[in-house]
Amino acid sequence: MLITSRSAVFARVVLLPLLLVLAVVLGLGSYFETSDDGTLAWLFSGVLASRPVVSVPLYLHGYGHLLAAAYAVAPAVPWLGLLLAALLAGATALWFAVLERLLRPWLRPGWLTLALALFFGLAWLEHWLWFSHARVALLLAAGGVLFAAQRPGRRGPLLLALGALLAAWLVRPGLAGLAYGAVWPAVLLLAGSWRRAAPLLLSTGLLLSLAFGLAALNQTPAEARVQVRDARLARILDYEQLRPHPRTPADSLGTAAIGLWLLGDSTVVDPVLRGTVYRFEAADFWARVVPAKLVLRAGLLVRDYFPLLLGLLATAGAMVRRPGTRARGFWPVQLGFAAGLVALAGVLKLPPRLALPLLDCWLLTNLIFWLQTLLPAAAASTDIGDRAAPPFRRAGPEAGFFGTNLQPLGRFLIYGSLIAVVSLYTAKTWHRHQVLQRERYRHESALAAVSYRAGRVRVLAGPNDWLKSLSPFRAYSPGPGSVLLLSGWPAHDASQAHLRRALTGTPDQTECLRHLARRVAPAAEVVWLLTPETAQWLNRRSRCDGPGLQLVPETLPPPDGSGFLPREYRALTSCKP
DSSP: OHHHHHHHHHIIIIIHHHHHHHHHHHHTOOEESSSHHHHHHHHHHTTTSSSOOOOBTTBOTTHHHHHHHHHHHOTTSOHHHHHHHHHHHHHHHHHHHHHHHHHTTTSOHHHHHHHHHHHIIIIIHHHHHEEOHHHHHHHHHHHHHHHHHTSTTOHHHHHHHHHHHHHHHHHOHHHHHHHHHHTHHHHHHHHSSHHHHHHHHHHHHHHHHHHHHHHHHTOOHHHHHHHHHHHHHIIIIISOOEEEOOOSHHHHHHHHHHHTTOOOOHHHHHHHHHTTSEEEOHHHIIIIIHHHHHHHHHHHHHHHHHHHHHHHHHHHHHHHHSOSGGGTTHHHHHHHHHHHHHHHHHTSOOOHHHHHHHHHHHHHHHHHHHHHHHOHHHHTOSOGGGSOOOTTGGGOHHHHHHOTTOOHHHHHHHHHHHHHHHHHHHHHHHHHHHHHHHHHHHHHHHHHHHHHSOOSEEEEESOTTTTTTOOTTSOOOOOSSEEEEOSSGGGGSHHHHHHHHHHHSOOOHHHHHHHHHTOOSGGGOEEEEEOHHHHHHHHHHHTSSSSOOOEEEOSOOOTTOOOOSOEEEEEOGGGOO
16 A cells, blocks of 8 residues: 555656656747857857856856766757756656645545646646746755755755755856745745754755855956946846946947947946946836836736736635634735735846746745645644545545535536636647747747858857747757857857957957958858847947948848848958058
């Protein structure tokens, strides 16, 4: 009997999510949510550098060395996607283990399996459909801590939580810390008391403190400058906190570069970032920017995550009907989650890769609150998963969850509403799959167009999101030769200065481009793939000092007028000194 029970648990915790993941990846596909992950793959594989990059300041600490070595051995294998998928699979199993143990006393095996499948479809599917390393860091850190909290006092789960938290921290430190804070209420509820939760919270908190402290101590001055620069750029480009006030032509040139994401020219961009050109205008930010961001994000949350929002409302309504001492912390927790989401959406940024993991944490916390009020005797237990089955379990799940006196009409309304929500979300997910599939085809076509341009060096600027929606399980290549990327956050990575030095002997971007423009021999052919806006800025920049770099288009605009595909340019011979 014990073997059968363990086999059933293994099937629900490991095999069921594995089958569901395979169904999503093979049936709907998996797509990068942003260009960041594809860009990281190109850095670690050496596509955007003179050699594989082993360290990127903000991402994948420690993993870079393994990824660079793996790409050096087998560049055609999508190592980054496989690594993140393995970590996300581990996070999925941890979350399913927590939910399975939480719901097992309340549901029959068939209903329990159905409940887990519904959770995956309504609250987890997007993590695999819209792939992102940010989701991996949040979900892995949260899953490890929750798994250990459900098993207080046991060394194995505690070590697993520490390992999962460290693995998530290495992917993205700040997001691992955010996940740690988001699961505190659920940890206290699962452990049963502060005393039983203290070893886990203290050990994981100490691990995070040591990790952040060691990272700060070992940080080089160059890395510190990069982080300060990235924080400043985030306030400008991501959070919309700072507004430009250029006073000189140099200031105007720098703000134009930042607006176009042309971040590689440090001689133009850095003085603007270090100075007072960008200012925080409190009245405008709080009166105009924040409300606009909140209205936009609220609409997107309702559109994208209405099943979870309805679940939160349902659990809140159930708690109103079941007041008691166990529910006294419920409303402060609701206020805390809501305030956190509002702060992120209004003051910072709340993209889907952050929103859904935080909503998952919120919904799980509410579910634990609710289950602890269903049976008074359960409130005194320290481990929900180990409780004896409640006496009404055999009456069916509706008795345990919706009350023993629920009338047939009430059951019909509940199940009908659930079917309607599932149907609407299924239609929405299918529509998103079609949109992402079309976007991936368009971006793959753009990548193929770049690879067809034969040249030893390709200078690329403009399309910042052209690696978005590509498959994490394919290794993409722009073709043979070096790629000098002028736009996006990788443009100011240290690897780009090394690449410019390797190509032309100078790390300065403008001088490097002038050297490339002088090359006319076929063996040293340079292909310029730019958008009109970036070409115009480069021409303007080159006239500021030294001989001018005049770039003129060789190809006509795309016939569909989309402007996504970069146009091919050539450098006029008049750019010679």
